[in-house]
Amino acid sequence: MTNKGTIVGRVCSAKGNPIAEATVFIASGPSHADIASLTGDDGCFVIDGLKPGAYAVRASALNFESETQRVRVSGPEQCRADFKLVQQVVEEMD
Secondary structure, eight states: OOOOEEEEEEEEETTSOBOTTOEEEEOSOTTSSOEEEEOOTTSEEEEEEEOSEEEEEEEEOTTBOOEEEEEEEOSSSEEEOOEEEOBOOOOOOO
16 A cells, blocks of 8 residues: 555636646655646646655646645645636736
């Protein structure tokens, strides 16, 4: 039996629309390796094979502000990290 866990979730806009091809990134935590995943058309992602410990999970997408959440993986379980990203305001230069 493995003690590795999984982080699953969904990346949406502030209006609740799924964001396809958003990047979900875990910087070198207890796994000692950087891990990245892209969301599908439904905004969902799965990152598995994670050792128990606390992780900083960051979601980012083009034209959206990134968001980071702390997630604790305790063992062979699924943990959720759902994100609602705020669209960036782009100001035009004269």
